Amino acid sequence: MSTPTVPPPKKVNRLGLEVISYKGARTTLCAGCGHNSVSERLVECFFEMGIPPWQVAKFSGIGCSSKSPAYFLGLSHGFNAVHGRAPSVATGALLANQHLIGVTVTGDGDTASIGIGQFIHLLRRNVRHIYLIENNGVYGLTKGQFSATADLGSTLKTGVVNDLPPIDCCVQAIQLGATFVARSFSGDKRQLQALLKAAIVHQGLSVIDVISPCVTFNDHEGSTKSYAYVKEHNQPLHELDFVPAYEEIAVAIPEGAVREVTQHDGSRLRLRKLAADYDPTDKMRALEIIHEAAQRNEVVTGLLYLDTARKHFVQLLNLVEEPLATLPESRVRPPRQALAELMDELR
Amino acid sequence: MGTVQAAPLPLGIESSAPAVVNDLSIQVATVNGSGSQTANTVLMRALFQMGIPVSGKNLFPSNIAGLPTWFTIRANRHGWIARKKEIDLLVAMNAETARDDVAALASGAVVVYDEPLKLHAVRSDLHLYPVPFDKLVAPCCPEARLRKLVRNMIYDGVLARLLGIDLEELRKALLKQFGPRKAKAAELNWGAVQAGFDYAAQNLTKTDPFRVERMNATTGKIIIDGNAACALGALFAGVTVVCWYPITPSSSMIESLTGYMKRLRLDRETGQATFAIVQCEDELASLGMVIGASWAGARAMTATSGPGISLMAEFAGLGYWAEVPAVIFDVQRVGPSTGLPTRTMQGDLLSTAVLSHGDTKHPMLFPSSPRECFSMAREAFDLAEQFQTPVFVMTDLDLGMNNWMSDPFPYPEEPIRRGKVLSAEDLARLGGFVRYQDVDGDGVGYRTLPGTPHLAAAYFTRGSGHNERGQYSEREDDYMNKLDRLARKFETLRGSVPTPYADPHENAHLGLICVGNSRYAVEESRDQLHREYSLPTSYLRLKAYPFTSELGDFLHRHERVYVVEQNRDAQLLSLMRLELEPEEIAKLRSVRYYGGVPLDARTITDQIVRQEGL
Numbered sequence: 012m013s014t015p016t017v018p019p020p021k022k023v024n025r026l027g028l029e030v031i032s033y034k035g036a037r038t039t040l041c042a043g044c045g046h047n048s049v050s051e052r053l054v055e056c057f058f059e060m061g062i063p064p065w066q067v068a069k070f071s072g073i074g075c076s077s078k079s080p081a082y083f084l085g086l087s088h089g090f091n092a093v094h095g096r097a098p099s100v101a102t103g104a105l106l107a108n109q110h111l112i113g114v115t116v117t118g119d120g121d122t123a124s125i126g127i128g129q130f131i132h133l134l135r136r137n138v139r140h141i142y143l144i145e146n147n148g149v150y151g152l153t154k155g156q157f158s159a160t161a162d163l164g165s166t167l168k169t170g171v172v173n174d175l176p177p178i179d180c181c182v183q184a185i186q187l188g189a190t191f192v193a194r195s196f197s198g199d200k201r202q203l204q205a206l207l208k209a210a211i212v213h214q215g216l217s218v219i220d221v222i223s224p225c226v227t228f229n230d231h232e233g234s235t236k237s238y239a240y241v242k243e244h245n246q247p248l249h250e251l252d253f254v255p256a257y258e259e260i261a262v263a264i265p266e267g268a269v270r271e272v273t274q275h276d277g278s279r280l281r282l283r284k285l286a287a288d289y290d291p292t293d294k295m296r297a298l299e300i301i302h303e304a305a306q307r308n309e310v311v312t313g314l315l316y317l318d319t320a321r322k323h324f325v326q327l328l329n330l331v332e333e334p335l336a337t338l339p340e341s342r343v344r345p346p347r348q349a350l351a352e353l354m355d356e357l358r
Numbered sequence: 359m360g361t362v363q364a365a366p367l368p369l370g371i372e373s374s375a376p377a378v379v380n381d382l383s384i385q386v387a388t389v390n391g392s393g394s395q396t397a398n399t400v401l402m403r404a405l406f407q408m409g410i411p412v413s414g415k416n417l418f419p420s421n422i423a424g425l426p427t428w429f430t431i432r433a434n435r436h437g438w439i440a441r442k443k444e445i446d447l448l449v450a451m452n453a454e455t456a457r458d459d460v461a462a463l464a465s466g467a468v469v470v471y472d473e474p475l476k477l478h479a480v481r482s483d484l485h486l487y488p489v490p491f492d493k494l495v496a497p498c499c500p501e502a503r504l505r506k507l508v509r510n511m512i513y514d515g516v517l518a519r520l521l522g523i524d525l526e527e528l529r530k531a532l533l534k535q536f537g538p539r540k541a542k543a544a545e546l547n548w549g550a551v552q553a554g555f556d557y558a559a560q561n562l563t564k565t566d567p568f569r570v571e572r573m574n575a576t577t578g579k580i581i582i583d584g585n586a587a588c589a590l591g592a593l594f595a596g597v598t599v600v601c602w603y604p605i606t607p608s609s610s611m612i613e614s615l616t617g618y619m620k621r622l623r624l625d626r627e628t629g630q631a632t633f634a635i636v637q638c639e640d641e642l643a644s645l646g647m648v649i650g651a652s653w654a655g656a657r658a659m660t661a662t663s664g665p666g667i668s669l670m671a672e673f674a675g676l677g678y679w680a681e682v683p684a685v686i687f688d689v690q691r692v693g694p695s696t697g698l699p700t701r702t703m704q705g706d707l708l709s710t711a712v713l714s715h716g717d718t719k720h721p722m723l724f725p726s727s728p729r730e731c732f733s734m735a736r737e738a739f740d741l742a743e744q745f746q747t748p749v750f751v752m753t754d755l756d757l758g759m760n761n762w763m764s765d766p767f768p769y770p771e772e773p774i775r776r777g778k779v780l781s782a783e784d785l786a787r788l789g790g791f792v793r794y795q796d797v798d799g800d801g802v803g804y805r806t807l808p809g810t811p812h813l814a815a816a817y818f819t820r821g822s823g824h825n826e827r828g829q830y831s832e833r834e835d836d837y838m839n840k841l842d843r844l845a846r847k848f849e850t851l852r853g854s855v856p857t858p859y860a861d862p863h864e865n866a867h868l869g870l871i872c873v874g875n876s877r878y879a880v881e882e883s884r885d886q887l888h889r890e891y892s893l894p895t896s897y898l899r900l901k902a903y904p905f906t907s908e909l910g911d912f913l914h915r916h917e918r919v920y921v922v923e924q925n926r927d928a929q930l931l932s933l934m935r936l937e938l939e940p941e942e943i944a945k946l947r948s949v950r951y952y953g954g955v956p957l958d959a960r961t962i963t964d965q966i967v968r969q970e971g972l
């Protein structure tokens with residue numbers, strides 16, 4: 012055996028960038044925190060799809076999850092806003108520059124409590140970007156209080172039992188206008204990656220509720236958002252593959268076992284059949300399957316709902332193609348004559 | 359007093375007292391939703407077209423229809439157009455308030471009233487003119503359901519006859535009000551004006567001294583409300599993202615802006631919009647979107663009033679700390695909650711200056727006229743982008759929602775100033791940048807916009823806890839450096855805000871200071887003090903916070919300085935206390951009015967006279 016003298020070439024993406032260009036600062040979250048896995052998946056997805064980091068803008072509110080945009084895509088602009096208000100900041104930025112690929116990272120406190128108003132109106136507007144909920148059912152940063160997504164009957168470490176019903180963010184998202192709604196588990200690397208890649212190209216609002224256990228405050232017996240509980244009760248709808256528009260399908264997949272959804276850019280999302288033949292474009296069925304799973308104390312994961320027809324907010328506002336942010340003065344300040352005419356009318 | 363005569367009056371005006379020409383206040387008392395706004399606007403416009411300086415103020419309830427509303431018009435040949443405390447001529451159309459309205463009049467005032475109200479029985483020291491409105495409206499408006507709306511036009515005709523308003527100007531004003539598309543409605547209303555005029559000519563004997571005459575003090579001027587003027591300012595400032603939540607009295611600013619944008623800012627070829635206007639779920643989202651859009655490089659604004667400002671507090675602080683531009687129009691009103699949301703106030707001066715938690719300071723601009731609304735809207739955008747901070751334009755309900763005479767607005771000659779933004783080419787040349795480094799010594803760093811195609815473009819935006827590179831930091835020195843630089847930035851900004859208007863008087867020991875549209879009453883009060891008390895005064899109208907050096911200079915030159923403002927707690931004066939030296943503060947006196955109707959000169963004069971012991 013001989014020792015190689017030349018190190019193997021570093022893996023680069025189609026832009027010639029290495030994965031390091033997609034990493035962020037060192038995480039300050041707890042070791043084993045589900046949120047770190049989500050950050051890692053985002054790094055992989057943007058790297059593998061060869062998206063220029065400068066095209067991405069990251070948004071967050073306040074909480075453990077909201078710290079995470081600092082820990083991925085360090086070469087992208089990021090905005091850590093105020094608690095629960097990331098949706099408005101993201102909406103404004105994406106109106107100013109519709110070519111940005113927006114990624115908003117929130118937690119269950121952000122989305123289901125303080126910011127539920129902004130979340131709901133974000134859904135109605137179908138603002139094209141990826142909206143992640145790193146959902147652990149608990150307020151970590153303030154040391155372990157229940158959030159509004161905590162399941163009925165689940166307990167805190169201190170023994171306190173939650174006696175209020177949870178808000179299901181996916182149900183809200185499906186009912187109120189998001190056009191890509193999924194639930195996943197931070198521990199399911201393959202599923203989360205396929206969902207994220209599909210969300211990146213989706214022409215509308217993608218809401219992904221990621222069950223992301225809190226190892227410090229909510230990973231114990233009695234919690235329904237612990238690693239053990241979710242692994243035990245996870246009910247995947249289907250296995251997922253994502254095929255970008257620029258990649259040919261290398262491996263043949265047996266007919267009949269696959270349902271394929273083509274997105275606007277020509278990429279395909281392949282849903283491998285597990286139990287039932289699930290149609291993600293059927294809104295009623297999507298709501299039904301979530302309720303059925305909840306009744307069985309199960310967490311149904313996968314792509315729950317997809318609508319490729321509804322217009323997103325920028326389309327509804329009929330904006331010019333160029334970013335509003337950088338339109339030249341000649342296009343945003345009407346000419347002298349226009350003011351003169353207005354003044355005449357007011358005489 | 360008022361008599362009903364069968365015989366027509368001789369031509370010309372007959373009166374027992376010496377004529378009072380081009381100096382009167384008219385108050386029309388109606389119920390809201392009765393269409394009186396049209397009649398009042400037409401009346402005001404006709405006086406304006408006759409060349410007489412005029413103002414119109416709508417004192418309306420927070421209600422859609424059925425509650426008392428008063429509209430006051432003041433015509434004054436000297437150009438005094440603040441609200442006049444005394445009513446010279448009352449048009450009493452509202453049975454509910456008529457007796458109180460009449461009781462409040464000074465002796466010798468004029469009342470045109472709906473005949474069934476029988477007001478001649480209430481007072482005998484007034485000039486009373488009964489008009490049978492219902493009887494007159496029926497023949498000129500066959501459709502019964504329209505009568506309520508047309509009925510008010512009758513008093514325009516009556517006043518035209520009594521005061522000598524040119525009928526041609528009244529007709530011109532009416533046609534302008536209805537526009538060419540509503541020509542039929544205009545004719546219907548014109549019939550009512552004529553009916554009123556004819557009735558007065560045939561049945562009323564003029565006994566009061568008030569009349570108007572053509573003059574030429576309004577040539578070339580326009581009539582516009584402050585909200586529309588702000589909207590035009592924003593339009594010509596190149597605003598691209600507008601996020602708002604409806605609230606009286608600011609809503610009409612965005613509604614005007616929407617109209618202007620649709621007319622002038624759609625791409626001619628594609629019909630696509632070079633703007634986004636979003637009605638938000640609340641004021642938190644409004645400012646959140648504005649901050650997001652400004653962060654990404656758009657010129658973004660919102661408009662609100664006090665309750666909205668309260669809700670925006672957290673985001674205003676974030677904008678200050680994260681150094682993101684934003685333009686916020688605050689059309690101030692009485693608040694919070696129900697009560698007097700449709701009444702005017704300068705009630706947000708102090709809270710807005712330090713809005714949010716922590717050491718926060720915000721620049722404010724104080725327009726006093728539609729023309730300044732126009733110019734300061736533009737200046738606000740330039741300041742916000744140059745200093746990367748939220749800027750508040752403080753108007754109020756009186757300025758924002760009422761119609762004002764104004765000189766036409768000049769086209770902005772200066773280019774739009776976008777501040778320190780680095781492009782990809784700049785980054786290639788520089789090799790990189792440090793977002794919050796004070797490179798130029800003015801406290802303002804360089805920023806990049808998301809989407810800038812360069813791998814060194816990105817930085818991370820967060821609130822208080824960051825170092826110069828925008829990295830998370832809880833270090834004492836990083837935090838204090840940040841605070842000190844922001845304070846430095848505020849000092850640079852002080853040198854860039856609009857400087858005050860000053861009218862010094864050589865022999866004056868007293869000075870008067872105000873902001874915004876208190877000016878009209880203050881300027882008239884100076885005239886009263888001079889004429890009635892031989893008390894000359896100097897005058898300084900501040901246009902911005904932070905205050906500029908002119909304030910200190912003014913205080914040094916005078917023994918006592920009265921700060922006039924429309925709130926209970928002397929907010930403007932309190933703000934001065936934070937910045938001035940003790941010997942300067944000792945010279946300050948306070949004149950305050952907080953009743954919710956627009957400030958009048960007599961209120962100021964009386965308070966100063968009392969404090970001066972005259």
